Amino acid sequence: MRILIPALLMAAPAFADAPVIEDVSARQSGNAWSFSVTLSHPDTGWNDYADGWRVELPDGTELGTRVLHHPHVHEQPFTRALSGVEIEDGVVEVNIRARDNVGGWAQEVFRFKLPR
Secondary structure, eight states: OTTHHHHHHHHGGGGSOOOEEEEEEEEEETTEEEEEEEEEOOOOBTTBOEEEEEEEOTTOOEEEEEEOOSOOTTSOSEEEEEEEEEOOTTOOEEEEEEEETTTEEOSOOEEEEOOO
């Protein structure tokens, strides 16, 4: 029993809440896009916080990543932007995927239809 309890405690971070993408907006300038993404996450401080989001093609190809350098404990939800994301003509939808420093990249994505 002594071995089982520490093993369960070590597994606990895998069950941490993933960041939730609340809203996305984007605008195009040539082939480059600017995205604004609103996230919510139960940030507790440096030990557990949303630390980024990225724009992906539907096949998972990464187009751009916005790193979040600090917790947002008292600012929920919060919005951050990323500019200069190159997207080829013909792409009509992208995925936005969030991440936290405990669970890594979320399994769930936010599908976003590009306003062309």
